Amino acid sequence: MPAIMKTKPAYGAELVEVDVPKPGPGEVLIRVLATSICGTDLHIYEWNEWAQSRIKPPQIMGHEVAGEVIEVGPGVEDLQEGDYISAETHIVCGKCYACKHNRYHVCQNTKIFGVDMDGVFATYAIVPAQNAWKNPKDMKPEYASLQEPLGNAVDTVLAGPIAGRSTLITGAGPLGLLGITVAKASGAYPVIVSEPSDFRRKLAKKVGADYVINPFEEDPVEVVMSITDGAGVEVFLEFSGAPKALEQGLKATTPGGRVSLLGLFPRDVTLDFNNLIIFKALEVHGITGRHLWETWYTVSSLIQSGKLNLDPIITHKYKGFDKFEEAFELMRAGKTGKVVFFPKE
Ligand code: NAD
Ligand code: ZN
Numbered sequence: 001m002p003a004i005m006k007t008k009p010a011y012g013a014e015l016v017e018v019d020v021p022k023p024g025p026g027e028v029l030i031r032v033l034a035t036s037i038c039g040t041d042l043h044i045y046e047w048n049e050w051a052q053s054r055i056k057p058p059q060i061m062g063h064e065v066a067g068e069v070i071e072v073g074p075g076v077e078d079l080q081e082g083d084y085i086s087a088e089t090h091i092v093c094g095k096c097y098a099c100k101h102n103r104y105h106v107c108q109n110t111k112i113f114g115v116d117m118d119g120v121f122a123t124y125a126i127v128p129a130q131n132a133w134k135n136p137k138d139m140k141p142e143y144a145s146l147q148e149p150l151g152n153a154v155d156t157v158l159a160g161p162i163a164g165r166s167t168l169i170t171g172a173g174p175l176g177l178l179g180i181t182v183a184k185a186s187g188a189y190p191v192i193v194s195e196p197s198d199f200r201r202k203l204a205k206k207v208g209a210d211y212v213i214n215p216f217e218e219d220p221v222e223v224v225m226s227i228t229d230g231a232g233v234e235v236f237l238e239f240s241g242a243p244k245a246l247e248q249g250l251k252a253t254t255p256g257g258r259v260s261l262l263g264l265f266p267r268d269v270t271l272d273f274n275n276l277i278i279f280k281a282l283e284v285h286g287i288t289g290r291h292l293w294e295t296w297y298t299v300s301s302l303i304q305s306g307k308l309n310l311d312p313i314i315t316h317k318y319k320g321f322d323k324f325e326e327a328f329e330l331m332r333a334g335k336t337g338k339v340v341f342f343p344k345e
Contacts, residue, residue: 030067063114151290171240
């Protein structure tokens with residue numbers, strides 16, 4: 001079968017032919033129906049510092065997936081052939097202090113599917129049964145594959161009340177775009193989006209942003225203040241990982257407001273904590289991964305409600321993996337929303 005593999009500790013990846021794997025104890029084999037590229041896959045492709053320290057080539061890439069179970073390994077009881085599944089990426093230990101407190105999303109021994117083991121950019125893939133999430137049969141495979149990143153967006157947007165609340169989203173990359181549609185579906189208004197890329201500001205509008213700001217041309221704080229009659233936003237959701245966006249967002253948040261941070265900053269960030277957070281009595285959340293499994297229920301229900309506007313976010317669909325390099329390069333250049341592959345039969 002064809003698979004996108006990180007073959008060498010260097011930039012790029014290769015499309016290789018490998019044997020269809022056999023599911024071991026506690027595993028299932030799936031036929032991949034759809035699989036989407038995550039920012040993490042891009043880091044592995046680019047072979048950045050993090051990837052160099054973590055990835056052990058050769059390894060099949062990818063972890064966002066929708067597939068059909070075609071073989072069940074020994075000891076797997078709750079899945080059978082024909083089930084449609086997606087996969088939670090974090091493989092948790094169940095034994096550490098965090099897990100024992102039901103905080104599986106911050107398990108201290110987390111292994112990551114497609115990062116610490118072979119992934120799903122292939123026609124067939126192995127999924128650990130404990131990480132499988134059953135999908136309704138009528139859910140579009142491309143939506144089902146997006147559930148994992150949607151979980152990040154849902155945990156960010158729904159970390160506090162949002163219905164009827166003014167909201168600023170900084171960064172409209174794939175995750176910020178998912179955040180916009182979750183915020184709109186959850187009744188946020190107005191949803192104001194700050195994003196420097198023209199392409200992504202247009203996408204943000206299509207997905208449902210009420211206002212878009214180019215932070216390189218206008219001051220997002222001033223724009224937010226004029227839209228909110230000087231009050232500032234109730235909710236600030238950081239999806240960019242840009243230190244400047246963090247500072248602007250904190251300034252644009254109303255005293256007593258809520259801040260949820262998903263974007264990862266490339267370096268330590270210096271902030272006026274006293275005036276931007278403490279004296280404003282802001283409620284600040286760090287967001288990582290997804291709650292197991294509450295967030296998956298929320299994501300699945302949101303998709304089935306029909307209220308999410310996912311189609312404009314899926315900007316690129318590829319049949320087969322032949323053009324994977326084009327897909328990665330477009331994503332690197334910031335010219336995509338989500339990219340989905342549909343393996344050929
Ligand atoms: P991305 O890099 O594609 O998107 C970031 C966007 O922010 C880009 O569109 C960029 O143009 C925009 N941006 C840059 N500077 C800005 C500024 N000053 N103001 C506003 N926007 C600005 O990344 P993504 O895949 O959408 O992921 C978003 C962030 O979430 C990344 O930092 C990623 O590392 C992080 N992330 C965190 C988790 C977690 O569990 N905490 C999980 C996945 C991703
Ligand atoms: Zn644990």
